[in-house]
Amino acid sequence: MAVMRWAGGAAAVRQIATLTPGGIIEADDVFNVVLTGEDDVTQTEAVIAGGTSVAAVCDSIVSQCNSSTQSLFRQLTFTDSTSHVTVSAKIAGIPFYISETTTETGGGAQDNQTFVAAVTTANQGPNDFNTLDNWVESDGTAPSAHPADNDTVLFTSGNHDLLYGLSNADVELNSLRVSAGYQGNIGQSGIPFKIDVNSDTGESSNIEPFLILGGNSRRINIKGLLTNVLITKNFGEITVDIREGETIQLIGSQVGGRVNITGAGLTAGSQQFRQVGCNGSLYTTIAANFAGIKTARIDSGYVETKSKLTQDTDGTDVLHINGGRVCFKDSAAHPGGTQITDGEMIWESDQDIGTNDTTFLDIFGGKVDVSRHTKVGNLTVRSATVFAGTLDISADQPVVLDNQQDTGAITYAGQITTSKAHAQQTGTSGANFASNVGSVR
Numbered sequence: 001m002a003v004m005r006w007a008g009g010a011a012a013v014r015q016i017a018t019l020t021p022g023g024i025i026e027a028d029d030v031f032n033v034v035l036t037g038e039d040d041v042t043q044t045e046a047v048i049a050g051g052t053s054v055a056a057v058c059d060s061i062v063s064q065c066n067s068s069t070q071s072l073f074r075q076l077t078f079t080d081s082t083s084h085v086t087v088s089a090k091i092a093g094i095p096f097y098i099s100e101t102t103t104e105t106g107g108g109a110q111d112n113q114t115f116v117a118a119v120t121t122a123n124q125g126p127n128d129f130n131t132l133d134n135w136v137e138s139d140g141t142a143p144s145a146h147p148a149d150n151d152t153v154l155f156t157s158g159n160h161d162l163l164y165g166l167s168n169a170d171v172e173l174n175s176l177r178v179s180a181g182y183q184g185n186i187g188q189s190g191i192p193f194k195i196d197v198n199s200d201t202g203e204s205s206n207i208e209p210f211l212i213l214g215g216n217s218r219r220i221n222i223k224g225l226l227t228n229v230l231i232t233k234n235f236g237e238i239t240v241d242i243r244e245g246e247t248i249q250l251i252g253s254q255v256g257g258r259v260n261i262t263g264a265g266l267t268a269g270s271q272q273f274r275q276v277g278c279n280g281s282l283y284t285t286i287a288a289n290f291a292g293i294k295t296a297r298i299d300s301g302y303v304e305t306k307s308k309l310t311q312d313t314d315g316t317d318v319l320h321i322n323g324g325r326v327c328f329k330d331s332a333a334h335p336g337g338t339q340i341t342d343g344e345m346i347w348e349s350d351q352d353i354g355t356n357d358t359t360f361l362d363i364f365g366g367k368v369d370v371s372r373h374t375k376v377g378n379l380t381v382r383s384a385t386v387f388a389g390t391l392d393i394s395a396d397q398p399v400v401l402d403n404q405q406d407t408g409a410i411t412y413a414g415q416i417t418t419s420k421a422h423a424q425q426t427g428t429s430g431a432n433f434a435s436n437v438g439s440v441r
Contacts, residue, residue, distance in 0.1 A: 006154065034099045
């Protein structure tokens with residue numbers, strides 16, 4: 001349960017490994033040299049022995065691997081050392097991940113040949129998670145190991161990026177916190193830092209696991225089991241790929257830039273999304289197939305979602321909009337209720353709004369704009385009540401307003417903007433609108 005702080009900046013040491021063939025070799029035996037990237041994607045050079053001696057195999061490996069056009073192989077130098085092949089990183093401080101297999105020709109199980117890969121000099125570098133010198137204990141002393149299960153990891157100062165040693169999916173932290181003093185990047189563009197933040201046995205058994213992002217980074221890209229995600233500062237780009245989680249919160253005026261939410265979704269707890277008090281520049285995207293958000297509260301910034309922001313259809317799951325803009329794109333569904341008091345809900349989806357009479361659309365202010373819906377044929381908007389504000393249904397394709405009173409929509413002091421191109425949007429009885437003080441145009 002250690003508290004570990006990322007310092008970065010360790011001196012670079014070039015990684016060196018060896019590949020050693022042996023045993024009784026047949027000329028058509030296959031020696032596979034396997035490299036794995038930070039993205040966990042492998043590249044393989046299948047080398048035919050080319051002779052029955054170790055030296056012949058080494059010659060073949062060096063020739064084929066040095067001439068490979070595959071990206072990971074081009075980062076390394078293969079040198080013939082007669083009894084083995086020496087593999088060296090071209091740039092000190094950038095690690096490589098090497099393994100091997102050997103088979104008979106045609107892919108059958110090996111018989112009497114052997115093949116062994118071994119790291120003889122480990123990589124060290126200023127941007128490598130696995131370099132021990134990049135870490136400091138909470139008391140300022142050098143650690144005996146890099147972060148492990150139940151630890152707390154802090155990024156509090158400096159500008160050394162974390163770019164390598166990104167695959168740590170077997171580590172379960174109690175918390176990971178990035179504070180304003182840190183100006184480096186975490187993860188690569190398109191390749192996340194993979195680590196879980198879901199342990200409840202860390203500093204205190206009463207502390208919920210949290211990923212807290214509040215640094216001055218240009219890029220943070222993290223993937224894992226992330227129980228609670230809290231973003232308090234951002235003017236760059238943050239991507240969180242959540243395999244399992246409970247809450248996502250973007251809170252405060254220092255949260256701007258771009259935030260991308262991807263992964264399998266929220267699976268337990270309150271399953272809540274909040275974007276509250278954020279900077280007007282904030283652009284949040286929620287990817288298609290991100291599941292499990294049950295309630296959402298948004299009062300600032302912009303949210304573009306290709307997934308549901310509610311789940312249940314009994315009216316208990318509600319999207320609250322009190323400012324900002326929320327746009328449903330592509331085939332994003334919205335089976336639950338909606339309450340809007342300010343801001344805008346924009347419908348660019350091909351799905352209906354609501355599910356039944358209990359999944360209300362209550363407009364107390366702001367605007368609900370379904371004029372850009374993409375459904376072929378009638379779009380159904382269920383249980384709309386316009387207390388104030390605007391419901392815009394002036395779409396090129398018809399919109400059907402349907403509620404429990406068997407009328408199109410109920411208006412009080414609000415306004416419904418209708419289409420001039422269609423005869424009119426109706427409820428199931430053919431009645432258009434029940435209007436008190438409000439207006440229809």
